[in-house]
Amino acid sequence: MIKGTNITRVYKKGSVETHALRGVDIEIKKGEFVAIVGKSGAGKSTLLYQLSLLDTPTTGTIHIDNTDIATLSIKERTNFRLNYLGYVFQDYALLPELTAEESVLLPLMMQGYTTEDARKRADEVLTRLELSHRTTWRPSQLSGGEQQRVSVARAIAHTPLILFADEPTANLDSVTSKQLLEYLEELNQAGQTIVMVTHELEYAQHAHRIIEMSDGSIIKETRHKK
Ligand SMILES: Nc1ncnc2c1ncn2[C@@H]1O[C@H](COP(=O)(O)OP(=O)(O)O)[C@@H](O)[C@H]1O
Numbered sequence: 632m633i634k635g636t637n638i639t640r641v642y643k644k645g646s647v648e649t650h651a652l653r654g655v656d657i658e659i660k661k662g663e664f665v666a667i668v669g670k671s672g673a674g675k676s677t678l679l680y681q682l683s684l685l686d687t688p689t690t691g692t693i694h695i696d697n698t699d700i701a702t703l704s705i706k707e708r709t710n711f712r713l714n715y716l717g718y719v720f721q722d723y724a725l726l727p728e729l730t731a732e733e734s735v736l737l738p739l740m741m742q743g744y745t746t747e748d749a750r751k752r753a754d755e756v757l758t759r760l761e762l763s764h765r766t767t768w769r770p771s772q773l774s775g776g777e778q779q780r781v782s783v784a785r786a787i788a789h790t791p792l793i794l795f796a797d798e799p800t801a802n803l804d805s806v807t808s809k810q811l812l813e814y815l816e817e818l819n820q821a822g823q824t825i826v827m828v829t830h831e832l833e834y835a836q837h838a839h840r841i842i843e844m845s846d847g848s849i850i851k852e853t854r855h856k857k
């Protein structure tokens with residue numbers, strides 16, 4: 632489903648170069664739940680940004696479903712992200728003025744859903760994440776765990792090929808984090824491909840495969856029997 636070959640990413644600031652990725656090869660198969668772990672600064676987020684088309688590698692290639700991403704125009708790339716990928720960030724990234732339902736509904740409407748279909752689908756995913764009693768609430772009225780579930784609902788409503796999550800539990804307490812991981816695991820069991828960055832080894836245990844990074848390289852891969 633995604634294949635990255637020899638990916639490098641060099642950040643340049645004035646005369647300072649940071650080699651955030653030093654030639655990473657990675658393949659993620661349909662239906663997998665992959666965790667990327669490693670210390671702060673190891674290059675986890677940078678790798679996720681390359682795979683999820685939020686950034687462009689300095690060198691190397693990325694194929695998603697046999698499409699070489701480098702061949703897409705900027706517009707095609709944006710559409711690809713909107714239609715086929717889903718994102719969850721550690722700070723939830725919800726718009727403060729939108730209700731839970733609106734947060735999920737709006738991206739669906741941007742993709743051409745009718746209001747009625749978007750509302751139906753939004754309610755379906757919000758119910759799935761046990762938020763049916765929160766549809767009219769705004770972020771400031773929701774707990775951290777609920778806000779993160781709204782952001783997951785928003786990310787999966789259009790049934791993306793891949794759900795990308797960068798430290799989704801970083802701002803949650805341990806009980807709420809475990810709950811969120813259980814929701815992600817359920818979504819994966821229902822077929823959602825997930826790539827999650829975490830620095831908590833315990834949470835990575837929910838994944839099928841754990842990829843450990845250090846200093847811009849993959850140093851270890853562990854498979855779990857599931
Ligand atoms: N936008 C940026 N500009 C310059 N350096 C960056 C930028 N983003 C990340 N880095 C550097 O790249 C390295 C990897 O960062 P990152 O991918 O964020 O690591 P992780 O997510 O594993 O903590 C770090 O040394 C970080 O300081």
Ligand SMILES: [Mg+2]
Nearest residue numbers: 675676677797
């Ligand atoms: Mg990071």
